[in-house]
Amino acid sequence: MNMVLSLALFFSLFSAIQAFACPNGTISIPGQHLCVVPVPQAANYNNAIRECDRLGGGVVKIESVFENAILFGILESSFNGSAAYIGVEKSANGKWVYSDGSPLNYTNWAAGQPSTGYCAQIDPSSTKWKSLDCSTSLPYFCGVDGNKFQCPDGWVYSPDTDFCYYLQNFTTPDSIHWQLYNWTTAELNCQKMGSHLASIHSKAENNFIFNLIYYRGPTSSNASPNNCDYSRAWIGLYGNAQIGNSNLWSDGTFIDFRDPSTSAITSAQYWAAHSGACLSYSHWDSFASDAPPNASRYVCKKDSLYRSGRA
Incomplete structure (x- = not known):
């Protein structure tokens, strides 16, 4: 035995x-x-x-x-x-x-x-x-x-969360600058794929998204007029990043985690995860407006096939 x-x-x-x-x-x-x-x-x-x-x-x-x-x-x-x-x-x-x-x-x-x-x-x-x-x-x-538990083509599976994540790929419509998006358009693009901008609920998930952005960056730094824009991506937070208090991510889940290096603010703003490829540390950025020049790539998140079948 x-x-x-x-x-x-x-x-x-x-x-x-x-x-x-x-x-x-x-x-x-x-x-x-x-x-x-x-x-x-x-x-x-x-x-x-x-x-x-x-x-x-x-x-x-x-x-x-x-x-x-x-x-x-x-x-x-x-x-x-x-x-x-x-x-x-x-x-x-x-x-x-x-x-x-x-x-x-x-x-x-x-x-x-x-x-x-x-x-x-x-x-x-x-x-x-x-x-x-x-x-x-x-x-x-x-x-x-x-294979049936994994994600659609172009999505990355995290066994820690049982979710799939999509990082918007770089495109160069003018052959010079990378295509970037405002937060509102990014959320709409995620919804078209049956998802939302990523919500983050743990340190492990936060690090997963940082790494996703960092290791899938462009080979050139001419990402935009501001060459740091390529190292961040929109996440599904529009608000003040206060934990609790009925604050929600764009997918409707409650805010129960905040990046340790990020402080809550008093006004509602648009948030992006910054991989640290441009600066010396990973963190969340907030922007009062999502209009240019505040444009980024974005990370979408949705259920894996196993999670959706189990629900």
Whole structure:
């Protein structure tokens, strides 16, 4: 038993350092673009299939002893030690197959199993599989192609927040100066893409946006008449940056975080995140007007496919 748990821990840690990252609340399967979604709400097998399909996947397939060990480790942490459905079922011709109809290439049946029933569970006391009636209500695992959790082309995914971010790319309509936008136009452009200018709710998210701007800057400093304009981008804050007091970001969320190097002000202004590429430190800038020359790139933010499907 200790060996099984050790395997689960090892592969969980191994998956955490892979370049591919599953969203928070899901588990990576090493070597695959597969994210396992533990669903603790008990359901019969047909309802489990429907929910996994809604997320863009299926009841999880177990194709190796290592995957079996990983899922077994989740039973205690996510399901309070309950058994859980796996994506193994008895077909009409009497053969046991995966939930997508493909043949089994790995099995871990307990002694005397499978017996009655057309569905399968993983037993929390032994790591073994047992058959059962499909009308039984159990927690279950969904297996979803990790690519379906990522963002549309041109957007960047943050596993820390489960959101997608879009940094407006540089264009040079006159072949000399970079195209920049006022805050109002930037927000409208984000809305056209089903998003809003980015709201920021933590230090990690703040640093993510600073880095997004910094590492996607132009190779030339002729960004505008003011060559510092290229190193900042509008965020979704029009106000005084006071935390609480019913202040809202443009996406309707409350202001519960402010950049540590930024002070609240008395009047409502337009805000941008400054990456520090031009100055010596990253911070938020505020502007009384968003009219030229106060123009910038912008960062949009919207739900990842996983977050929107889970909501």
